[in-house]
Amino acid sequence: MDLKLELKEKLIDQLNLEEVKPEDIKDDEPLFGEGLGLDSIDALEIIVILDNNYNIKIGNPEEARDIFHSINTLATYIEANQK
Template structure:
């Protein structure tokens, strides 16, 4: 699980061009959207593609993403349970 979380942080930084950040700057329970990392709805769409491409998880409604992408913890938990690759 820790490896997955580390991987998620690295992917997040690369996918979303968070140039000035390193994985250590993101705590597992940091809020990714809103007041936390400040991600927005376009980032959410980018993350939905990442779920599909890297883990074989297809979301059809962007609203589903809200709970999943709350933090690294919630993402990792969802991916472990639903991944197909």
């Protein structure tokens, strides 16, 4: 399965985004703020997704802002850091 599609499905499931379909989330759209509209609680859930599904731990929370910018940045980070 395509990593970006997989990420979208995991976000929708984990964050209970019942009204959102994977195709509604654009790869380069911001996940926070004006894009998908996620908040800091959602960021914690994304950290859980990365840890549970990809064995990736975010060591520095300051990095998370850049990593979690969009589906593209998340996928790039996972590809670079997956063990």
